[in-house]
Amino acid sequence: MKFYLTLVFLYLNTLTYAQGISVSPSRIFFKGEAGQTVSQTISFSNTSTSEFYFVANIKDWDRDSVGVKKYYPIGQRKQSNASWLLLSENSVRLAPGETKNVNLNMTIPNDGTSLVLTNSMLFFTQVKEQKGELEKGVNMNVLLEMGIQIYHVPTGLSTGDLEFLAFEDKGLTTQETGTSIRKMLVKVKNTGQINKDAYVRFELTNIETGEEVPVKSIAIAMLPEAEQWIQLDLPATLKGRYLAVAILDAGTQYDLKIAEKEITY
Template sequence: MSAYLKFSIAFVLIAFCSFQGFSQGISMSPTRIFFTGAPGETVTKTVTIGNSSDAEYIFSVNMKDWHREESGNKVYFEVGSLKNSNAKWISTAETTVSVPPKSTIEVVVTMAIPETATAPVVTNSMLFFTQIGKQADKATQKDGIGIITLFEFGIHVYHTPDGNNNQSLDIVSFNDEAATNMVSVGIVNDGNIICDATVELELTNTSTGEEIKLEPINISMMPEAKQVVKFQLPEGLNGEYLGVTIVKMAGSNDLRVGEKTFEF
């Protein structure tokens, strides 16, 4: 038996045990849907919702536009607000789905790509499954101010036109932000597809040779997007440091490297 096969079996067992034991809640898969297709085509994908609890959950299905700010935070808008929205192309057979206890259901998500969607740009939206509260929760509230906590899942929905296949990021800035004791790395997506990447930062004291490797930060960027990734520096850095940042693009060996000397 090869080492690879042994590893694979061990991985499956570990993954199986982990996912069996983790939760008495709701799970969604996938977390991002990537559609392709030509203008005029109708394409479908399936979302699987698992309920490992003893209670039934009911979700409303709804869409929103969204974009990511330079800070990396997502901001949501009503459907049709953003120029690269595909929210109006999306539909599901039902606007409310019920997931019985200890069961799994599938929801078919349909994208009808308009004939007019000929521009070679990636479009996006967010598909939400929002838990609907039960009357029983409200009945147990006491006098005072009460909060009923519910939960919701947002699933990214992307459409990438046929022919878009250029994955590329570029480093556009690399700065010391002394006021907040951070170093920031500005990145733009100058390709034409969604790009996931890991951003690394390593600092080397030019006098002592001391190396500081900071925790990598993951990013995911739409084409033409800009993001500023900020690394919190350890307290007490003093002297001249050579900073090297590496942007590793997912699914390829492609990377970008930036280098700059900082005086802390």
């Protein structure tokens, strides 16, 4: 009996992959005006000893209320620019040690759709070509899929800001593994017309003892005028009165935003 298992690894924010393949850039921001055609070179590099073959496809996308990307067929989203794109090659074959460039062109239409930020996702998906019969037993194909975020950013858009809308303690929650955690949520809004990257840093201090609980920062990326919940998981063993502080850092061009909440566990 033969078993066929295909694993698809999706890397959207990194340029270098463990299998020896790299692609650059991971995000493209076109800034042409209506009626113009603008171009960007996408570079592929294969430092492995194997040949790779990729085919291209484009999808629309956005994020849900917790920041997870959702994908759609072309044309289902009002903010799509997928139909504006044209690749010089729709497939890429890379021999061992080879570097290759592909040109991506965007033709910006002369209508109102070019006056707001639009986006799409360009995928390059590895294709495994059959070479003879597979060996008996379990056969595993490990496939790569590389996604490049494509934006058109017209001039004159409002940068807006990032701001906190809510800070909530959800108490104890049981995970699928059966372990318990304490869950806190903050809600953030992007009030601007451009995409924003930021970090939400947390500080948790025991009010009675002054002890600080180490909490990791969480990176977020938000589309224009989006609202997003950011979840913080804390140990279920916390006891006492705590001051929780959330700090929203979108870079030097924006003021830090701070939200506080006192919680008794």
